[in-house]
Amino acid sequence: MKKLTKVLAVVLAAVFVFGCFAACSNAGKTEDKDSDLAYIQNKGKLVVGMTEFAPMDYKDENGEWTGFDAELGRLFAKEIGVDIEFLIIDWDSKITEIETKAVDCAWNGMTITDELLNGTSVSKPYAQNQQVVVMKADKIDNYTTVESLKDLTFAVEGGSAGKDAAEANGCFKTDVVTAQSDALLEVKSGSVDACIIDSTMAASMTGEGTDYADLKAGLKLVDEQYGISFRKGSDVTEKMNEFLDKCKADGTLQKLADKYNITLA
Numbered sequence: 001m002k003k004l005t006k007v008l009a010v011v012l013a014a015v016f017v018f019g020c021f022a023a024c025s026n027a028g029k030t031e032d033k034d035s036d037l038a039y040i041q042n043k044g045k046l047v048v049g050m051t052e053f054a055p056m057d058y059k060d061e062n063g064e065w066t067g068f069d070a071e072l073g074r075l076f077a078k079e080i081g082v083d084i085e086f087l088i089i090d091w092d093s094k095i096t097e098i099e100t101k102a103v104d105c106a107w108n109g110m111t112i113t114d115e116l117l118n119g120t121s122v123s124k125p126y127a128q129n130q131q132v133v134v135m136k137a138d139k140i141d142n143y144t145t146v147e148s149l150k151d152l153t154f155a156v157e158g159g160s161a162g163k164d165a166a167e168a169n170g171c172f173k174t175d176v177v178t179a180q181s182d183a184l185l186e187v188k189s190g191s192v193d194a195c196i197i198d199s200t201m202a203a204s205m206t207g208e209g210t211d212y213a214d215l216k217a218g219l220k221l222v223d224e225q226y227g228i229s230f231r232k233g234s235d236v237t238e239k240m241n242e243f244l245d246k247c248k249a250d251g252t253l254q255k256l257a258d259k260y261n262i263t264l265a
Helices: 002-034 036-043 068-079 091-099 114-119 161-168 180-189 199-205 236-249 252-260
Strands: 045-050 083-088 105-111 127-136 154-157 174-177 194-198 215-230
Touching: 036 045, 036 236, 045 068, 045 091, 068 083, 068 105, 068 236, 068 252, 091 105, 091 114, 091 215, 105 127, 127 161, 127 180, 127 199, 154 161, 154 180, 161 174, 161 194, 161 215, 174 180, 180 194, 180 199, 180 215, 194 199, 199 215, 215 236, 236 252
Parallel strands: 045 083, 045 105, 154 174, 154 194
Antiparallel strands: 105 215, 127 194, 127 215
């Protein structure tokens, strides 16, 4: 009987230890499951939602994505030990794309807005920008006030700060397009009178030596800042903020800003 009791005691002890081990293991797995950073690291890839937007994201002569955000994105991916994939998305649906994990973040010269702050986890600002009116260079000097824009037709990117600026300033005759580059094309073709786009893009893509040499940026409507959106409650946001601080301190951000003519926040 004593031997049987001892055997049962050993068995019960083993079960207890195994149960504790399993509980601890499961606790670790639950924690990983709740970590967005762990999710990205486990799959080995950061998927960035973006649009083609020089000088932030555009393709070089070899068909590879380059630009201020593209270069910075590759550095961040390396920092957290994963590869990076750039995925063109419908910018108007960026919050849904993030929530459903179609992408891990929206990172493309993205203006920080109340909608994004409420619907996603947004990094600290890293660059300055404005929303500007762009039209044919020989007409731009005739439109120096918001009031003078009232009768014009505009092209704006869906879900963009340019679209918000148009509505806020009473410019309701708008043609909504899928990308800011499309808005420029609409102006060049004469389909609309003007477009409202980021000053960073206007500086890079209009004027002498560009494909839009006959276009020019004029009236500034809104001052704003760029940030990066992650899933609500994501622990990647804090990791990004630490990364941005590091890049600012070691001069990486300024070097990229000088290369792409970007004003840092």
